[in-house]
Amino acid sequence: MPLSELEFGSFLAYTPRPTREPGMASKNWMYQLKTNALVGHPPQTTASLIALRLANRLDEVPFKAWLDGTALAVPVPKSTLARPGSLWVPYHLCEALREAGLVADVAILLERIHAVPKAAISLPQNRANVDAHYHSLGVRPGLAVPERILLVDDIITRGAALFASAMRLAEAFPATRIYGFTAMRTISDEAKFKGISDPCCGTVTRKGDQTHREP
Numbered sequence: 001m002p003l004s005e006l007e008f009g010s011f012l013a014y015t016p017r018p019t020r021e022p023g024m025a026s027k028n029w030m031y032q033l034k035t036n037a038l039v040g041h042p043p044q045t046t047a048s049l050i051a052l053r054l055a056n057r058l059d060e061v062p063f064k065a066w067l068d069g070t071a072l073a074v075p076v077p078k079s080t081l082a083r084p085g086s087l088w089v090p091y092h093l094c095e096a097l098r099e100a101g102l103v104a105d106v107a108i109l110l111e112r113i114h115a116v117p118k119a120a121i122s123l124p125q126n127r128a129n130v131d132a133h134y135h136s137l138g139v140r141p142g143l144a145v146p147e148r149i150l151l152v153d154d155i156i157t158r159g160a161a162l163f164a165s166a167m168r169l170a171e172a173f174p175a176t177r178i179y180g181f182t183a184m185r186t187i188s189d190e191a192k193f194k195g196i197s198d199p200c201c202g203t204v205t206r207k208g209d210q211t212h213r214e215p
Contacts (some may be wrong), residue, residue, distance in 0.1 A: 004168045006163050006204045008180030008213075009063030010156060011054050013198040015190045019044055026196045035184055036092050047089065050183050051096035058102075062201040066179045071144040073103040076165045077112040077137065079119065079128070089154040093183055103150055109172075110165055113138045119157065129209045133164030138207040139172040149178045156182040159213045160206035180204065186214075 014026035032039055032046045058064050066194040075090035082088075094106040114130035116136050128136070149169055153162050160182045169178055185200070186197055202215050 003167045004160070004164070004206065005182050006151075006166045006178070007177040007201065008156065008159070008162065008182060008204060009061065009066060009199070009201050010182045010185040011050065011061065011199050012196050013187050013193060013200075014155075014184055014196065015187045015193040017188075018190060018193075020190075022138070022195055023190055023193055026193070029196055030155065030184060034089060036087060036089050045092065045096070047096040047183075048099070051093065051100040051102065054097075055100040055102055057199075061197075061199040063179070063181070066148075066150055066181065067097070067102040069101050069104055071103050071150040071179070073097055073106045073150050073152050074109045074165075074169065075106070076151060076161055077110050078114045079112070079117065079161075082110055090152050093154060094152050097150075097152070097181075107143060107146075109140055109143060109149075110168060111138050111140060112136055124141040127158075128160060129161045130206060130211050131162050131209050132165075134159050134167055137164060137168045140166050145173050146176050149173070149176055151178060151180045153180070153182045155184045155186060156180075156204075156213060157188075158211050159188040160211045163204045163206065163211050182190040 014030040015023045018024045021083050036045050036047050073094040075094045097103045114136050119127045204211050204213050
């Protein structure tokens with residue numbers, strides 16, 4: 001049965017065109033996340049800091065049940081083809097979640113077969129839709145069927161990459177329960193931005209060749 005909806009949880013939020021604080025601070029956090037920068041005292045990677053803060057606040061997040069240390073964490077591939085030594089933030093997030101005891105293990109099940117336009121530097125009309133992402137992804141064979149998968153990405157806007165990745169995994173593992181997790185979600189309307197720390201549980205649904213995220 002084709003995937004029609006994906007549940008996802010997100011820990012932080014940012015607004016892309018801020019005019020005041022704390023929106024400006026949220027955008028700085030987004031840049032730190034995208035580069036997995038060293039932050040804090042003593043310094044640690046942004047991915048590690050987010051995972052530790054999430055673990056410390058687990059009782060406050062609506063997706064607590066997904067982070068009980070039993071799910072298999074799977075990183076969403078980059079928009080470009082994999083290159084040795086290149087930065088892959090979703091993978092670092094997966095490793096940080098494992099080190100914090102929030103997932104059982106990490107597996108690279110998805111790979112990008114051919115590149116798609118990078119969302120962060122593309123106009124909305126030029127970004128890859130869910131079909132483009134789906135056809136650019138492949139599943140690596142040979143893994144035993146996991147009971148639950150936590151599909152991990154750094155930032156969610158409309159959720160096309162996350163949803164397409166879930167579609168591929170759902171085809172390969174039809175009996176597996178798949179959830180999404182993103183460290184941060186985009187709030188385009190600054191008036192709706194509540195603050196950087198804004199845990200939520202929502203859905204990504206398919207609308208034709210596009211996706212809709214709520215909230």
